Amino acid sequence: MRRWLTSQTMQQSVFVGPALLVYAAIMVLPLLLGIYYSFSDWNGVSSHIDWVGLKNYKTIFTDDPGFGRSFWFTARFTVSVVIISNAIGFAIAYVLSKPLKTRNMLRTVFFMPNVLGGLLLGFIWQFIFTRSFSAIGQATDIGFFNLSWLGTEATAFWALVIVSVWQGAGYLMVIYIAGLTNVPSDMLEAASIDGATGMQTLRHIVLPLIMPAVTICLFLSISWAFKSFDLNFSLTQGGPYKSTESVAMNIYYEAFKSNRYGLGTAKAVIFFVVVTVITMIQLSMTKKKEVEM
Amino acid sequence: MKERTYGMKWFSVEIVVLLLALLFLAPFYFVLANSFKGFAELLSDTSGLPKSLDWSNYERAWEVLNFPRALRNSLLITVFSDLCIIVVSSMAAYRLLRHPTRINRLLFPLFVAAMVVPFQAVMIPLVKVGNWLHILNSIPGIILCYTGLGASFSIFLYHGFMKSIPLEVEEAAVMDGCNPYGIFWRIVFPLLKPMTVTVIVLQSLWMWNDFLLPLLILQKPELQTIQLATNSLFGQYLKQWDLALAALVMGIVPILAFFLALQKHVIQGITAGAVKG
Numbered sequence: 001m002r003r004w005l006t007s008q009t010m011q012q013s014v015f016v017g018p019a020l021l022v023y024a025a026i027m028v029l030p031l032l033l034g035i036y037y038s039f040s041d042w043n044g045v046s047s048h049i050d051w052v053g054l055k056n057y058k059t060i061f062t063d064d065p066g067f068g069r070s071f072w073f074t075a076r077f078t079v080s081v082v083i084i085s086n087a088i089g090f091a092i093a094y095v096l097s098k099p100l101k102t103r104n105m106l107r108t109v110f111f112m113p114n115v116l117g118g119l120l121l122g123f124i125w126q127f128i129f130t131r132s133f134s135a136i137g138q139a140t141d142i143g144f145f146n147l148s149w150l151g152t153e154a155t156a157f158w159a160l161v162i163v164s165v166w167q168g169a170g171y172l173m174v175i176y177i178a179g180l181t182n183v184p185s186d187m188l189e190a191a192s193i194d195g196a197t198g199m200q201t202l203r204h205i206v207l208p209l210i211m212p213a214v215t216i217c218l219f220l221s222i223s224w225a226f227k228s229f230d231l232n233f234s235l236t237q238g239g240p241y242k243s244t245e246s247v248a249m250n251i252y253y254e255a256f257k258s259n260r261y262g263l264g265t266a267k268a269v270i271f272f273v274v275v276t277v278i279t280m281i282q283l284s285m286t287k288k289k290e291v292e293m
Numbered sequence: 294m295k296e297r298t299y300g301m302k303w304f305s306v307e308i309v310v311l312l313l314a315l316l317f318l319a320p321f322y323f324v325l326a327n328s329f330k331g332f333a334e335l336l337s338d339t340s341g342l343p344k345s346l347d348w349s350n351y352e353r354a355w356e357v358l359n360f361p362r363a364l365r366n367s368l369l370i371t372v373f374s375d376l377c378i379i380v381v382s383s384m385a386a387y388r389l390l391r392h393p394t395r396i397n398r399l400l401f402p403l404f405v406a407a408m409v410v411p412f413q414a415v416m417i418p419l420v421k422v423g424n425w426l427h428i429l430n431s432i433p434g435i436i437l438c439y440t441g442l443g444a445s446f447s448i449f450l451y452h453g454f455m456k457s458i459p460l461e462v463e464e465a466a467v468m469d470g471c472n473p474y475g476i477f478w479r480i481v482f483p484l485l486k487p488m489t490v491t492v493i494v495l496q497s498l499w500m501w502n503d504f505l506l507p508l509l510i511l512q513k514p515e516l517q518t519i520q521l522a523t524n525s526l527f528g529q530y531l532k533q534w535d536l537a538l539a540a541l542v543m544g545i546v547p548i549l550a551f552f553l554a555l556q557k558h559v560i561q562g563i564t565a566g567a568v569k570g
Binding site for chain 2: 020108
């Protein structure tokens with residue numbers, strides 16, 4: 001082997017170079033450019049870009065009710081999805097870590113919705129909410145199925161939550177099951193000998209021991225719900241009356257439909273900051289609750 | 294022991310969970326059953342089984358989606374992006390871990406930090422950058438994007454996994470006169486196999502199902518992925534459920550087959566990815 005080929009500089013370039021190049025071109029450069037454009041009036045087409053200072057940010061906070069509304073929707077949506085999907089995901093995991101006869105098949109079933117993308121899921125559920133529900137409603141006369149699910153603001157919101165929970169619970173279940181199998185069985189036996197009830201064991205022994213899984217599940221579900229785009233796009237198109245338009249959709253429309261790229265990038269910067277702050281707070285809060293075994 | 298503890302209590306729990314599982318499967322039933330019905334039957338009898346297996350919806354959807362083309366594009370993008378991500382990030386992770394120079398100790402957290410950046414925060418300027426680099430409307434272009442977007446997480450996973458590989462193995466290879474590239478590809482990379490499977494599983498599910506990046510990068514009809522083709526079908530044939538449901542089933546089948554065939558790896562991959570993450 002020739003000497004220069006194995007020099008440290010050459011090795012560094014061969015091993016790290018490709019990763020660094022794509023990373024710089026696809027992540028770092030757009031992120032920095034985005035921050036720069038957020039202070040400009042770029043319209044996406046014109047090569048002439050004027051520096052406008054904080055104008056875009058001022059517009060967003062004072063003269064753009066749409067963005068505030070989409071943030072409010074996304075916040076409510078995230079809270080609902082995170083709580084419900086983790087509760088259901090954990091409950092299923094808890095039951096399926098018991099010696100049930102069909103548990104392997106059941107795990108597969110609960111996970112299945114997750115392998116489909118949000119876009120297809122949205123279209124599937126559009127059919128379920130509009131056609132299947134009304135068919136069931138006519139046959140059984142249960143009020144729940146006779147609602148116009150995608151037609152009103154409140155029901156469209158819950159329609160999105162239902163589909164997201166249906167999609168995400170199985171993934172969280174897998175992680176919770178992995179956490180639960182790591183709980184040493186002698187601890188559970190000791191608890192039951194000491195006369196702890198099922199609830200007490202769950203609350204004081206199981207939960208503290210699976211905090212690492214909780215940390216991850218919260219992190220994942222927050223990030224899915226907060227960045228939600230595909231599902232809203234295909235299930236409700238943000239409607240009715242833009243009531244289910246997520247922040248991601250709002251940014252997308254601002255830039256690529258209204259051609260206000262400057263304003264769009266400013267929104268993206270705000271979005272980025274909010275996501276980072278929420279993630280940091282969540283991680284530090286749940287990490288603190290983790291215990292050493 | 295197990296047999297004795299499985300009493301009435303767990304039997305009733307099992308029944309409840311089975312019912313919940315049926316509820317989880319119900320949407321699949323509705324889509325599949327109705328995809329074989331004609332439009333009139335679909336409207337009059339939505340919950341019943343189809344009276345006959347009528348494949349004509351599928352024939353139409355196959356044409357409208359241009360299914361072979363969409364499938365080929367999706368496959369090409371997913372497979373080659375997986376390949377690029379694996380090569381690029383396993384090599385980077387190896388060097389960053391084994392040569393902790395000052396630069397490398399700075400680079401690793403930089404890569405990892407990108408994991409929290411939401412795609413929507415970079416998508417608008419990314420189109421601009423894509424324009425400069427001439428990677429818009431091209432399959433290699435979108436593969437490059439996926440490599441850049443997926444590298445952080447994969448580097449992180451490989452980095453964590455490599456810590457458990459003993460240095461002695463590599464030292465022995467150096468003694469035998471193996472050069473650094475040979476050591477990586479012949480000795481280290483094969484040992485990374487479990488993590489490579491995890492990376493393939495996690496990245497494939499993400500890229501196959503991704504809609505937003507292809508929507509921005511691939512605007513020519515001949516480059517449509519399955520997601521894009523489905524989306525434009527829904528835009529063109531509004532509320533034509535007979536056609537749309539058949540199209541949806543066709544979109545679901547490949548990824549569902551992938552999952553059912555590699556189920557064990559998928560579940561293990563998610564667990565491994567989560568524990569490391």
